[in-house]
Amino acid sequence: MNAEILNADEIKKVAPVFGQLSFDEHEQVVFCYDKDTGLKAIIGIHNTVLGPALGGTRMWNYSSEWEALNDVLRLSRGMTFKSSISGLDLGGGKAVIIGDAKTQKSPELMRRFGKFVDSLSGKYITAEDVGMQTEDMDTVREVTKYVTGISEHLGGSGNPSPVTGYGVYMGMKAAAKYKFGTDNLEGKKVLVQGIGNVGETVVKHIREEGGEVFISDINQERLEAVQQKYGAKIYTGSDLYTADVDIYAPCALGATVNDETIGKLKAQVIAGAANNQLENEAKHGKLLQEKGIVYAPDFLINAGGVINVYAELKGYNRQETMAKTENIYNTTLEILNKAEESKMTTHQAALKIAQERIEKKRQEK
Numbered sequence: 253m254n255a256e257i258l259n260a261d262e263i264k265k266v267a268p269v270f271g272q273l274s275f276d277e278h279e280q281v282v283f284c285y286d287k288d289t290g291l292k293a294i295i296g297i298h299n300t301v302l303g304p305a306l307g308g309t310r311m312w313n314y315s316s317e318w319e320a321l322n323d324v325l326r327l328s329r330g331m332t333f334k335s336s337i338s339g340l341d342l343g344g345g346k347a348v349i350i351g352d353a354k355t356q357k358s359p360e361l362m363r364r365f366g367k368f369v370d371s372l373s374g375k376y377i378t379a380e381d382v383g384m385q386t387e388d389m390d391t392v393r394e395v396t397k398y399v400t401g402i403s404e405h406l407g408g409s410g411n412p413s414p415v416t417g418y419g420v421y422m423g424m425k426a427a428a429k430y431k432f433g434t435d436n437l438e439g440k441k442v443l444v445q446g447i448g449n450v451g452e453t454v455v456k457h458i459r460e461e462g463g464e465v466f467i468s469d470i471n472q473e474r475l476e477a478v479q480q481k482y483g484a485k486i487y488t489g490s491d492l493y494t495a496d497v498d499i500y501a502p503c504a505l506g507a508t509v510n511d512e513t514i515g516k517l518k519a520q521v522i523a524g525a526a527n528n529q530l531e532n533e534a535k536h537g538k539l540l541q542e543k544g545i546v547y548a549p550d551f552l553i554n555a556g557g558v559i560n561v562y563a564e565l566k567g568y569n570r571q572e573t574m575a576k577t578e579n580i581y582n583t584t585l586e587i588l589n590k591a592e593e594s595k596m597t598t599h600q601a602a603l604k605i606a607q608e609r610i611e612k613k614r615q616e617k
Contacts, residue, residue, distance in 0.1 A: 274325040280375070281325070284368040289361040291349065293368065294321055296328035297376050298344040301614050304374055305345025306400065306558060307331040308381030309365070311353040324348040326506070326528045331558070333606035334551040337583070338576075340562050345376045353383030362391040370396035379412065379561045382448070382505075386411050400561035409560055409568050416525060416557035417453025419577045423553025424454075424499060424523035426584035431521050431546045432498075435581075438462035441497040443487060443519065445469075446504025447478045450525045450554075454501060455482050468492050469504070493517055500524070507531040509547075514539050523548035530599060537597035548584055549602035555580060 269275055279300060284293040297305045307328055314320040324346050332344025349365060351357070369378050369392065379401040380389050390406060392399045402408030424442075429435035442458050443466045444451050451469075455478055458465050465484040469475050475486050489495060493508075493516040500519035502508045506528035514536060522529065522545060529550045530536040540547045556577040563573045591601035 269321070274322055274329065276325070276329050278325060278328065281321075282368065282372070282376075284365065286361075286364045289358065289364045290351070290356060291361050291364050292317075292351065293347060293349045293365055294324045295347040295368065295372070295376055296324040296345060297372075298325075298328040298346075299332040299610065300343035300375060301610050301617070302336060302343050303341040304377050305331070305343040306335065306377040306379065306562065307344060307346035308379040308401075308557075309347040309349060309384055310381040311349040311351060311357060311383030313352045314348070314350050317350065320348050320350050330527050330551045332610070333603060334555045334558055335562075336606035336609045337552055337602060338555040338559055339609075340558065342558070342562060346381075347376070347378055349383075357383070357388070359391050362388050363395050366392035366395040366399065369398050372398070374398050377565075379557075400564045402564075407564075407568075409564050409570075409573075411449060412557040412560040413449030414453050415560040415573065415577055416554055417450045418457065418574070419556025419559070419580045420450065420454050420501070420503070420523065420525045420553050421457040422578055422581040423548045423584045424458075424501065424521070426581045427521045427523045427546050427548040427588065428499065430585060430588045436461070437499075440464065440499060441466070442499040442501055443468065443492060443495050443497045444484075444501045444503055445492060445508065445524070446502065446526065447471075447474050448503070450557075451501075451503035452478055452482075454503060454525065455484050459483060466495060466497060491516065495519070502526040502529050506550075509536050509540070511536075514543065514545075517543075517545060519545065521546045521548070523553060524550065525554045526550060527554065533599055533603075537599040541597050546588065547598050549587065549599050551606075552587065552602050553580055553584060 278298050280297040282295040328346035335342035377398045389401045393402050404410045425435040441464045445468045447469045459482045466487040467484045468487045493513040497519050499521040502524035506526050509529050510531035559576050587602050591598045
């Protein structure tokens with residue numbers, strides 16, 4: 253499996269699907285269109301060796317269809333490794349709906365999308381992601397059983413974001429232990445970029461432990477609400493990547509760790525919820541290593557959400573789910589130490605473990 257991923261603006265230079273690096277051996281890519289509802293969606297099924305491909309649906313106002321395609325391929329690929337390294341019997345999949353979730357989403361659109369999911373007969377199981385709410389998954393549930401993250405009154409576990417956030421917090425503490433010699437975040441300065449449901453949960457846990465939190469988001473109302481609720485500080489500098497903090501927690505969209513930002517970073521630890529934080533996994537993982545910045549692999553520490561929705565498929569047990577999510581701390585420490593011993597980047601170390609589990613299962617089959 254390839255490590256490098258193309259940027260959206262590079263896709264046009266190669267074959268549109270099979271020829272791009274982010275395709276990376278995807279088993280199936282489904283393009284979904286419905287004229288009546290305006291639905292334009294793409295479902296990416298990367299790998300089903302370990303089990304059905306489970307991953308959320310993201311609704312985003314992409315600048316182009318190329319950008320949407322690249323995003324779903326990167327995200328579904330990440331879900332493969334996220335489920336594998338978490339020990340789940342799941343493959344990797346993801347879906348994106350092209351459009352503005354605030355103005356273009358409707359129950360009719362969600363039901364039509366659900367019918368496309370249902371047509372895959374369980375090869376892909378959906379859940380909520382950016383631009384989606386639990387009630388949207390409830391609507392999808394009206395037309396297909398292949399959906400998780402539904403409301404508790406319907407037998408689901410509700411919004412998985414708090415569990416995702418808790419797992420990120422556990423991974424952050426492990427990275428702090430590795431870098432600073434203690435996992436106590438009291439007094440540590442943490443910059444949380446993106447304070448959606450997951451980012452807010454991360455802020456909550458850090459503040460409860462006595463950490464100093466700076467927050468950044470494009471939504472001014474959210475910034476003010478989270479500031480007042482948790483006593484966080486709104487970052488007011490001109491370039492957040494130059495912020496004088498101990499930990500940088502990207503919790504919005506991916507690729508914020510890149511050629512331009514790495515040279516600016518003063519943080520000694522990167523641990524956040526965003527998917528695909530490294531714009532180029534091989535190159536930027538190496539640059540972080542050379543600079544002495546500890547990177548907690550995103551697909552490892554943001555796995556709490558998939559752990560939570562997977563539990564729905566097996567019969568939901570809140571206590572067991574939280575225990576598995578808390579174990580992200582131990583797994584993160586193990587991988588950081590393994591990377592040092594093997595002289596590889598932390599991303600490479602995590603990816604190797606995930607790929608080995610998949611390959612072992614493939615050979616058994």
